[in-house]
Amino acid sequence: MLKIKNYIFALFLLGSILLFGQEFPDYQERMFLTLSDSLRSPNIMSQATEGSIDAEEYLIGAGDKLFISISGMQELNYTLSVNHEGVVFIPKVGVVDLRDLNLKQARKKIEEKILNYFKNVEVNVLLVELRKIKVSLIGDVGKPGVFIFPANARLMDLIINSAGLNPTANFREILIKSKNEENLYFDLLPFLRFGDRKNNPLLHEGDIVVVNKIDETVFIAGEVSYPGTYEFKEGETIEELIHLAGGLLNKARRDSIEVIRFVDDGFSQQSKFYSFDEIREGKIPLSKYDNILIRKIPRIFENRFVVISGMIKYPGYYKIKKDSTTLLDIIKEAGGLREEASLDEASLTRSSETEVTEDPEFERLKLIPVADMTEDEYDYLKAKSRQRAGRVVVDFFRLLKFNDQSENLILKKEDIINFPEVKNYITMLGQVVNPGHIIFEEKLSVEDYIQLAGGFGWRALEGDVRVIKAKTGEWIEADDVDKLEPGDTIWIPEDPPGPKFWDVFTTALSVVGQLAAVVAATVAVIIATK
Structure with a gap:
C-alpha cells in the first residue's frame, strides 16, 4: 500500500513539474493579441481589414450581390443576388449555378451562359456588395463566441475583433474547420512577423476557428x-x-x-x-x-573607441589599438590641451568597469535613518555614496608636466577622458549673505571667504561649516582644512527653526490633559477601595 502511495505521489510531482515548470512562448507578437479586454481598443462593429478582393481567392456565396452589364444593340444592366442555394437568375438567360466557385470562375461561367443567348455583346460582371458570414471562435481564447463579418474577413480580423487569445494559446497551430468537415491548420506567427498572407486565410460561412493550448x-x-x-x-x-x-x-x-x-x-x-x-x-x-x-564570434566587428572631452582642442571619439594606445597618444592626437584645462580635476573613467557589484551592506544602510546608525555605519554610507564608479586614478599633473610614464596608462575601449575647465573660484553655499562664486586667492582662509560673501546669514550654524574638496568630493570640517584649492566649495548649514508656539502649546496641553486623567483615575480607585 505504501508503495502505491509513493508511486501516486511521484506521478503527481512529475505532472506538477511538467505543468508549472514549462516556460511559455515569450515572443513580442503575442503581446497585443493576448491583452485583456480593458487594454484592447474598443471595436464597435466587426469589419474586415481589406478593401480589395482577390478574384481567385474569394468564393461566391449566398447573399453576394453582382452587377451584370450586357452591352450590344441595347444596354442591359442587372443587380442580382446569389440565393441561398448558391445560384443566380439572370433575366432572358436563366439560372446560373455558382456554388463552390471563386469570383473569377463565376465571371467566366456567367459570361459563357450569357453568350449562349446574346451575340456580339460585351459582358461585365462586378461584385458590388459582399454577403455577411457567420464564424465561430472557440478554444483557448478570452471569450468564445459567434461573430458576423463581411465575406472578405480573414483570420486576423476575427482575432482582433474578439476578446483576444489567452497567454497559453498556441499561435502556431490554429485549426479552421469548414462546413464540409475539412480541417486546415495555420501558423499565425509568420503572418505577424513576415506578412506571410497564406497564414492569414479568408474565412468562410460556418467556419469554426479552434485555438489550442500550448503543449510543447x-x-x-x-x-x-x-x-x-x-x-x-x-x-x-x-x-x-x-x-x-x-x-x-x-x-x-x-x-x-x-x-x-x-x-x-x-x-x-x-x-x-x-x-x-x-x-x-x-x-x-x-x-x-x-x-x-x-553563439557570437568573439570580438568580430568590435569598435575600439575612446571619448575625450572638455578643454581639449579636438574633442570627440578616437580609435585605439588594443593593448597599445596610451593616454598621451590620444591627448596628442586630439591636438593637446587648451589653456583653460584643469589637470587637477581631469579624470579617466573606465565605463567597462562601471557595473558595480551589488553591496548588500550599502543597500541596507540606505534604508536606515541616519540617527539610528553607528558612527562607522554612517562613515561607510558616506564613503560609498561618494564613490565614482569606474574612476581610474591618474595623476594628470605628473603625466603632463613631468612626463611620468607610470601615469601613462594604456587605454581600453569605451574609456572616457575629461578635462574640465579650470575653476578659478571658491563656491559659497548655504547660509551666507551672498552665496555664489568668489575668485580664488591662495592666501585667503575659510573665514576670509565667508566675510567676502557678506558674513554668516542669520540662521547659519557657525560652528558646523564644511569644505567640499573639488578633487575628491570629500567633506571636511572647516577647522581641519589646511589649504583651500580652486573649485572647493564652502558650505554653511542652516540652523533648523525651533517649534512653533502653537505646536508647543497644544503638545503641552495634551500632556497636561493626560496627566489629569491619570490623577483622576487614581483618586477614583482610592475612593472606591475605602
Missing part, C-alpha cells in the same frame, strides 16, 4: 533577430526555426550551433554541434523541448 515548446537563444521560446510544431526543422527567429545575425558563429536535446527518459540532456550548412542541407527536424544555442 522549443527555445532558441543567441545571435538571431528574435531569440525566445516558441511553440513546438511537429515536423518543423531547425533551419525553419532559425528562419522564424529572424535568421542568423552577422556576428553568429555558423560553424558550431549547439542543439541541446532531451534523451528518451525525459530527464537527461545531450548536446550536438552542427554547422549551419549541415543544418540547412540535412533538414534536421526539431524535437520537443529542444534548445538551440547560437
Whole structure:
C-alpha cells in the first residue's frame, strides 16, 4: 500500500513539474493579441481589414450581390443576388449555378451562359456588395463566441475583433474547420512577423476557428533577430526555426550551433554541434523541448573607441589599438590641451568597469535613518555614496608636466577622458549673505571667504561649516582644512527653526490633559477601595 502511495505521489510531482515548470512562448507578437479586454481598443462593429478582393481567392456565396452589364444593340444592366442555394437568375438567360466557385470562375461561367443567348455583346460582371458570414471562435481564447463579418474577413480580423487569445494559446497551430468537415491548420506567427498572407486565410460561412493550448515548446537563444521560446510544431526543422527567429545575425558563429536535446527518459540532456550548412542541407527536424544555442564570434566587428572631452582642442571619439594606445597618444592626437584645462580635476573613467557589484551592506544602510546608525555605519554610507564608479586614478599633473610614464596608462575601449575647465573660484553655499562664486586667492582662509560673501546669514550654524574638496568630493570640517584649492566649495548649514508656539502649546496641553486623567483615575480607585 505504501508503495502505491509513493508511486501516486511521484506521478503527481512529475505532472506538477511538467505543468508549472514549462516556460511559455515569450515572443513580442503575442503581446497585443493576448491583452485583456480593458487594454484592447474598443471595436464597435466587426469589419474586415481589406478593401480589395482577390478574384481567385474569394468564393461566391449566398447573399453576394453582382452587377451584370450586357452591352450590344441595347444596354442591359442587372443587380442580382446569389440565393441561398448558391445560384443566380439572370433575366432572358436563366439560372446560373455558382456554388463552390471563386469570383473569377463565376465571371467566366456567367459570361459563357450569357453568350449562349446574346451575340456580339460585351459582358461585365462586378461584385458590388459582399454577403455577411457567420464564424465561430472557440478554444483557448478570452471569450468564445459567434461573430458576423463581411465575406472578405480573414483570420486576423476575427482575432482582433474578439476578446483576444489567452497567454497559453498556441499561435502556431490554429485549426479552421469548414462546413464540409475539412480541417486546415495555420501558423499565425509568420503572418505577424513576415506578412506571410497564406497564414492569414479568408474565412468562410460556418467556419469554426479552434485555438489550442500550448503543449510543447522549443527555445532558441543567441545571435538571431528574435531569440525566445516558441511553440513546438511537429515536423518543423531547425533551419525553419532559425528562419522564424529572424535568421542568423552577422556576428553568429555558423560553424558550431549547439542543439541541446532531451534523451528518451525525459530527464537527461545531450548536446550536438552542427554547422549551419549541415543544418540547412540535412533538414534536421526539431524535437520537443529542444534548445538551440547560437553563439557570437568573439570580438568580430568590435569598435575600439575612446571619448575625450572638455578643454581639449579636438574633442570627440578616437580609435585605439588594443593593448597599445596610451593616454598621451590620444591627448596628442586630439591636438593637446587648451589653456583653460584643469589637470587637477581631469579624470579617466573606465565605463567597462562601471557595473558595480551589488553591496548588500550599502543597500541596507540606505534604508536606515541616519540617527539610528553607528558612527562607522554612517562613515561607510558616506564613503560609498561618494564613490565614482569606474574612476581610474591618474595623476594628470605628473603625466603632463613631468612626463611620468607610470601615469601613462594604456587605454581600453569605451574609456572616457575629461578635462574640465579650470575653476578659478571658491563656491559659497548655504547660509551666507551672498552665496555664489568668489575668485580664488591662495592666501585667503575659510573665514576670509565667508566675510567676502557678506558674513554668516542669520540662521547659519557657525560652528558646523564644511569644505567640499573639488578633487575628491570629500567633506571636511572647516577647522581641519589646511589649504583651500580652486573649485572647493564652502558650505554653511542652516540652523533648523525651533517649534512653533502653537505646536508647543497644544503638545503641552495634551500632556497636561493626560496627566489629569491619570490623577483622576487614581483618586477614583482610592475612593472606591475605602
